[in-house]
Amino acid sequence: MAVFTPLTESQVEAFLSRFDAGSLVSLEGVPAGTENSTFFVTTDRRELVLTLFEQGEHEELPFFVDLLDYLDEHRLPVPGPLHDRDGVALHSLADKPALLFPRLPGKHPRDPNLAQCRALGETLGRLHKVSQHFPGHRPNPRDLHWLMPMHHKVLAYLAPEDQALMKDEVEIYQGAFGDGPELPQGALHGDLFRDNTLFEGDRLGGIIDFYNGCTGDLLFDLAIVVNDWASDEDGRLDVERHDALLAAYQSRRPLTAAERDAWPMMLRLTALRYWLSRLLVVYVDPPAHDLTPHDPERFRTILKARLAHGALPLPEASR
Ligand SMILES: Nc1ncnc2c1ncn2[C@@H]1O[C@H](COP(=O)(O)OP(=O)(O)O)[C@@H](O)[C@H]1O
Ligand SMILES: N[C@@H](CCOP(=O)(O)O)C(=O)O
Secondary structure, eight states, rough: OOSSSSSOOHHHHHHHTTTTSSOOEEEEOOOOOOSSSSEEEEEEEEEEEEEEOSOGGGGGHHHHHHHHHHHHTTTOSSSSOOTTTTTTTOEEEEEEEEEEOOOOOOOOSOOHHHHHHHHHHHHHHHHHHTTTTTOOOOOOOOOOHHHHTHHHHHTTHHHHHHHHHHHHHHHHHHHHHHHOOOOOEEEEESSSOOOGGGETTTTEEEEOOTTTTTTEHHHHHHHHHHHSSSBTTTBBBOHHHHHHHHHHHHHHSSHHHHHHHHHHHHHHHHHHHHHHHHHHIIOOOSSSSOOOOOOHHHHHHHHHHHHHHHHOOOOOOOO
16 A cells, blocks of 8 residues: 555645645545655546655755756656646645646556567657756765665675675675766666556556656666666566667767776676665565565566676667
8 A cells, every 4th residue: 555644635636726836626645655755636627646754854845856856857758747837846734745747647567578678778868968057956865875885784685695695796896886987867767667667558648656757877767767678587688679769869968988897796786786686675664554565586686697697798779
């Protein structure tokens, strides 16, 4: 479930009256989601999503609003938050920070086809092209600076061979990324899994859940996408989906030589990032609510596959 704070219709009616968005017709709690309370709100004018922020750093919400406003202004398919008649987006409802969004069309793809991979790759390339000029700043909360201290917290729960794998990898990343050339920087989604996209057939209706959004290496975002969208059951890269994503991405933002060099290591680092964050949820910091944690093993499998088989050759940009 993902309604941790129930709302009454009269609370939502009063909230809606600040906005130029019509009057309430129906209110429905959304069962998906893991962190926030989400509601589908239908008014006599439009379909909306209301999010109450249950956890996380509330002082960082203005960054997410600014990022979504910026991407929406640049015509990316993101839910640009609604601003009230005074121009304010972020409000409080039931003592929780609250935002109202347009409801974007579509469903999460389980097994993305090549056209969907191309659509996502092209849109992410476009997003990264404009996000290099985004003026906001929020350091990546899950980069190497996070891996270094945090991996120690899970080592005790791992088999000896996994402890060695994790320790060795983090050390190798320090060598590879510590003194390397700076990679192109910009704003990232930070968690662009299939279930943070909505598709209508092959058309990308929207990218949602920007709450891991941050600024840092653009390549980090691309590697998260390729690991989630283009890995087979055994963790190996699927050549067709990999090439579709990367050729479409590069049609909008070709990778630099430094990024091409860093690519195999970035695939490993982002695989380990999720292995670790999921282990932390299972062993160290379980969710307060009754939620089934994501499986850490999936990203151990992906990491081992990257180590065994390396990265695939990077395709050139598609026309
Ligand atoms: N703007 C939106 N348009 C359409 N559906 C949305 C939108 N925002 C959220 N949703 C739906 O609500 C679910 C939960 O939202 P999400 O932001 O992923 O929650 P959480 O942060 O709790 O994981 C999504 O899986 C999606 O189905
Ligand atoms: N989508 C992630 C969960 C979000 O990552 P976190 O580091 O903010 O917990 C997953 O699939 O594990």
